[in-house]
Amino acid sequence: MSSWQQTFGVDPWKDRVDRAFARALVLPLLLALALLAWLLGDTLYRSVSVQVLKADEGPGKTYAFGLSANEILRQELLARGYTEEEVQSALGDPRERRVLLMQNRVELMWNTHEGPFRYVVTGLRDERIADFSLLEGLRRWQELKANLKEGERLVLNPWLDQSFLTRVPSRSPLTAGIGTAIWGTVWVLGLALLIAIPVGIGTAILLEEYVREGRLNRILEVNLRNLAGVPSIVYGLLGLALFVRGMGLGPTILPAAMTLALLGIPVIVVTAREALRAVPESLRLAAFALGATRRQVAFRVVFPAALPGMVTGVILSAARLIGEAAPLLLVGAAAYVPFLPNSPLSEYTVIPVQIYLWVGMNLPEFARVAAAGILVMLLVLSVLYFLALYLRNRFRREW
Amino acid sequence: MNALDFLKDHETIRTDPVPEAEALVDVRHLNLWYGKAQALFGISVRFPRNQVTAIIGPSGCGKSTLLRSLNRMNDLIPGVRVEGEVLYEGINIYDPQVDPVAVRRHIGMVFQKPNPFPKTIFENVAFGLRLMGVKGSELEDRVVEALKRAALWNEVKDRFKKESGLRLSGGQQQRLCIARAIAVEPPLLLMDEPTSALDPIATQAIEDLILELKEHYTVVIVTHNMQQASRISDRTLFMHLGVLVEEGPTELMFTKPKHPYTEAYITGRFG
Incomplete structure (x- = not known):
């Protein structure tokens, strides 16, 4: 073999190994997609x-x-x-x-x-x-x-038809509907976000724009990331002890919303901080050089620039909260609520809890009702994810 | 000459020093530390009104630090300590009773890399004016005026209310940043290598602009480019290792430098 071939020649084995490696990496992804498609198809079939x-x-x-x-x-x-x-x-x-x-x-x-x-x-x-x-x-x-x-x-x-979305739960699968659960979800999630967004984004702004360095920031950083990983059932126990029993609110919408807010705040803080950190330092300097105070820099320049990222984070955490059943089972989502909730102190049930209860029913047809419920859940989640995707692409920025 | 001796003992060589009455800014014995590292050593210099003063010197010589200490932007960096005085119109801006935010409203600044806000061209220029509480038709007039002075008006006049400042080209963005800085009519304009990220044509436009701005404003410009300094500046400061080595009228500095370091730098033997 001449010397130029040793230096520049094609080595067919290197190429083959490379390609095999790339394929091996794609395999789990394909497997996951296939499983998801199967799950969706099965749910549709059963409904x-x-x-x-x-x-x-x-x-x-x-x-x-x-x-x-x-x-x-x-x-x-x-x-x-x-x-x-x-x-x-x-x-x-x-x-x-x-x-x-x-x-x-x-x-x-x-x-x-x-x-x-x-x-x-x-x-x-x-x-x-x-x-x-x-x-x-x-x-x-x-x-x-x-x-x-x-x-x-x-x-x-x-089973998933127009009236399924408006009917109330029932002992007969033929007349069982997800109406109250949808309204319960709207109430609980709406209130939870109402609490979590100001607290979460406020904390993020405080940590990123005011307390930029120092021990406090580091300690909070580590703890927030840990909190974001705590199992949700633990938040359910906290909510049960603190809000339902301690504050005597009972098994109603408000303590459920407060529990979900606790669950959502760490995620919102972490994503909002990342959005704020992505705003280039040069923008802050430009604003400071024009004689802006720290508050004006934070709220007139950095906050608007980071808003798309923060909204995406909020939507994704909302998508996570919407599927939470465990903590709400603890803080008292009820099995049978035959009326629509009308105040923060109403009894309630939410979609995932309703599905959970249907799955456990005796009559085999409740499996079909549950499948229809799961489809509703997936539909809502897809809408939220596509909204997040849309916002991210719509407001993408080149600095 | 040994570098340590140079730092300790150097007396700035001054050619045609600026008389006190002509100075807009008078820096007196300014020392500055980043944590424990000293970055500026006993700088004393005057910046004359309605003239362009260029600060040149090799990388890390403290030219940007000196520039930023003129509008207290260094305060934003944790661990900075300043000794000495910077008199602006006779007022020491490092006096504890002086609000740095108010100082920055009076002194404009343009940065190395164009950094428009992700807002419309109009909102970019209006930012400083809004901070000062200017509203309505006066706001609009002053924005247009600033765009005209920054020689950007003809290029953006039919879209400046809708288009984002980020959609402009690099040179236009830098002129937008200049418009944003001069919209509040600051008597003093600081520029930190404003053309180093631009191509030669955009650089030419900015340099022409600086020469025009001299009519209304006092300009201090940090530059790496000695041709640029000789083209646009009236006076030049040469800094090295945090020390002001030599200062004087640009022509004399470039034709008859007195300090050997200055000569070596200008002729391109180091830096």
Whole structure:
């Protein structure tokens, strides 16, 4: 071999090893993606089933596909002999309308005869005769249809439908909904962020812009990172001892929000500090040179420049808080809340807790309800993540 | 000459010293320490009104430190200690009763790397004015005036309210920073190597601008570029190892330097 080949020649083995190494690194990522896709597919699959139902008051009425729930309620009430004014006033009042929706199951279902329909099933009297998984139900569709008895009907039931989002929990899987849990989540998360954002961002500004160096800063830094890693159940115990018992707030929304705020503050502080640290020192110097005080530098220059980063951090920590079930089980998220919360001292339940309770129910169909709940949860989380992603790209800066 | 002897005993060589009456800033026996390391050794010098004074010297000689001590920007660095006086219009700005924030409002500063705020061009220039409580149409007039003086107005007049200062080119950004500094009409303008991050054409624009600014402002400029110092400055200070070696009118400094160090630096034998 000549000397230039020893120096510059291609070594095929080096190349091959490199490529194999790169592939080995990609493998776990692909595995994770495959698992996630499988999980999502499985949840989707389980959230749809074929059912043989029997309604005590007849098979209910069918309405054309695409009508709104309101319109169906209106037609249904008119058919029962209410006058137009009565219907209008009933539907115009949110509380009345809610009661009507609760009493009348308005759902998207496919029925055996004529393709897609909306049903209004009155009186909540639907009774399950049989429940089949999607594939089995479709395979035996003709057979099941032939064997229907008097008053029974065969339906394809997508458990996650419009009314699932508004219904309250129930002992019957057919009428169980996630409405109160959604509102509970909105209340708890909203209040928690209301507490956590000012405290967290204020702390970050204090540490980054005022107490820049020194022992206090270092001690707080280490402790904040540790706090961000403490298991959430520990915060639940703290919340139970301090807020629920100690302050006597009981198992209501406010102590739950305060517990979640405690959980969120360290994460918000850490991300906000990173956002503040990313603001170049030259901007601070420029502002100081123009005769700005420390407060003016912090709030007129550094804070606006760091805002996109801080908002992203807040959204990501909100996404984490929204999925917390453990601490809320301790501070008293209730199993059965048949009404929507209306004040910080209402009883409440939240989406993850509701899912947890459904999974533990006896009736096998609650697994389908839980699957529908999980889909709602995933949907909310995706919206939050995409919002964070959008904000990060929208406000990306080149210094 | 031994460096230690040089630090201890050097008397600044002054050619045509500035009379006290013409000086806007009078630095007297200024010593400065970063922690335990002394960075400035007994600097005494006067900066004349409406003239451009250049500070030259090799890296680490304390020229930027001297510049920053003129508007108390050094106070922001932890562990800085200052002895001596800096008289601005006869007032010692290091007097304990003097508020450094107020000092910085009177003395503008332009940095080495352009550092516009991530705001619109208008908001960049308006920043200092807003701190002073200027509002409404007066604010707008003064922003436009500052942009005109900084020779940026023609390039940005149709977009200065919408476009971010970060979207400008490097030279334009630096002129924006100059506009931002002069918007509050500071009698004294400090510039810390304002063209070292710019290409020759942008540098030319800034140098022309500095010569025009001389009409209204007193300018102190730190530069690494000796041609630049000779082109734009009226007086030159040569510093070495934290000591002011020699000062005098630029022409004389560059044609007949008196100290051997000055001569060596100017002719390019060290630095």
